[in-house]
Amino acid sequence: MARKNKGRQRIEMTRMSKESNLLVTFSKRRSGLFKKASELCTLCGAEIAIVVFSPGKKAFSFGHPSVGAIVDRFLSRTPPPPRGGSRASNRRDQPLPLPPPPPNPNSAVQLLEAHRNAAVRELSNQLTEAMNQLEAEKKRGEGINKMRRESKERCWWDGPIDGLGLGQLEQLKVAMEDLKRNVGKQAERVRVVEEEGLKVPTASFYAGGTSSFVGSGSGAGGVGVDGGGDVKVSDGLGLSMTPHGYALGYGCGFF
């Protein structure tokens, strides 16, 4: 298979052949099944119980308001009449539909239920928020990875250290040491400025949030580089001496 995983691929609906795959599949799908059930309860006010046995004979169950409540409610339905039973026993065509249990008049129980429902609502909101954050990070990641790929293609110094020749390695080392010194100097400058209560750069990658650097176009920060775009440096590399340029000396992709 060319794909890393079988997700988004059609899989055949027959018992899995590999035991190891079967266990992993069970674990993932059980989780997904409960997730779907949970969402159905939250979104549509359904009351559900699911019981599923694992390949290892363990019992997994999910229920709202609880497994027990739903199961008991189901079991206390009038059982359907036996097939082909005598006319006498076939007094009803169908089992009598049992109405949902009436709201419990006990106010303590009501209060507890209301409390629990409020807790679930709060958790659901937090979950929604967390899922949005995850989406945002994923998008951010896509942008960053794209830039990394492009950078690795263009520049010999970007990439696995093991792939470099001796000469390149030594050159890179010098440039890195230089960079480290300059970063230290800048850090000192910023520290001094902060102490004197002056303005400090507000753009930050550190907080881990969406940053302007990735070229999202929003946010503060005087980043002079469009991450995805091409800064035309004719011979590729810092030979055009910007204040913090490091002459690595070789054209992009030369090696």
Add this chain to the structure above:
Amino acid sequence: MPRSKVKLAYISNDSARRTTFRKRESGLIKKAEEITTLCGVEACAILYSSYSPEPNVWPSPLDAQRVISRFRNMAPPEQNKKMADQQSFTRQRLEKTTEKVTKLGTENQHNEMTQVMYQCLSGRLGFECLSIGDLYYLSGLVSQNLRVIDRRLEFFQRHHSG
């Protein structure tokens, strides 16, 4: 796959809620069928809703009763060990999701700062835009890379002096 974002809250619009219910109910049953087929296990689902006086029972009331009997015949600790309700399950999901957010956030930060490092090396980026936190991170990253470079240089030296 472009998906419309779903907020996990009760759908107040009646027709939207009904439509969602129908779709998701059948989707849920389908998933239950798939897991039992693919993994050769037993399961049942009982769904009550305001749309029908009778519960929707899968696979069938009789089969569901059999599964429930098997379940109830287990010792109570065995029944309860892997039992969840909305609260516990949602809390679990929340934990897992925030864990993923943190992990991905760290990864993104690392990759982004690596990109910053290489851009600084080639003179494409100046320091003015970096906060003090970024500068510290960058410094650490450069040190880390220097260590790798030195190790690699050692390797070359060993090779050539041999």
